[in-house]
Amino acid sequence: MPGMEAKDIKIHGSNLDKAVRDKLPPSHIADILGRLKSDVVATEQVLRETKIGMIVNKLRGHSDKAVAELAKDIVNKWRKDVSNKPKSSSSGDSKGGVAMKKESSTNGASGRDTPNKDTPTPTARKASTSAVDPMKRNKTTDGVNCDIHDEDIRNKSLGMMYDGLCIGSDATPDTIFKLAKELEQQLYKNHSNKTDGPYRQKVRSIFFNLKDVKNPGLRKNVITGRIKPVRLAMMTSEEMASAERKREDEKIEEENMKEAMVAKAPTSVTDQLRCGKCGKRHVSYGQAQTRSADEPMTTFCECLNCGHRWKFS
């Protein structure tokens, strides 16, 4: 049955460890591995808790080829299990494409030839909007008119804010335009109603952070209202990048998982190794395959006298 329980995995793990230590026939070891391969659905939690990752990982260097291959297979499978862990489904985002623009021009905007500068009505070309890949949205594909200010530089900035916000979004052009407009107005206000260097620099900085492919969280948070335009206008580049940093953290977590597979191989104590710090020969050591199976084993050492740790390959 798939999805062996942790306590059973532990039992298999210690049986496996013992079989290796007692130099039982490879067929016996392969037998245990086979069961682990078919019955364990790996998660980082399971691997850590049961230490099964480490135990199997060590066997990739086993002298029996069949055992070594099987161990490699399992490690690869578990890595896949862990990286395929179900994420909160976002399939809804990619399915429908761009939401249709609602017919804002029909609900009584009478002065369309002389647009009110405070409540502009973006016009959208329906047909093209719905056909555009959300990742390729911009003010042109959305048919949004950003010429609402007297100063050209402000219109350009507004367009940049729009372009940054709309990427990958399924929000309507109206929603995005409102946010972009508010954002530009806030930036303008923050710079004493001037469009000189600092204003332009801030506009560019926000634009680049918004459209950063590695930082989809920022524009999403603005669109959903978790980050208000007034707040975004004040954010430093560092703060804007924090959503990205969260993804970095996830990457580190994944690295930690890999470490869980290898780091703490069981140790032995020897008087053959000498501590470089205190000079005593009372050292525990263990070997681990830290990278790929082709690279040499790393030996981790810890002085049992002073606690000094080192490693070598």
Ligand SMILES: [Zn+2]
């Ligand atoms: Zn020492």
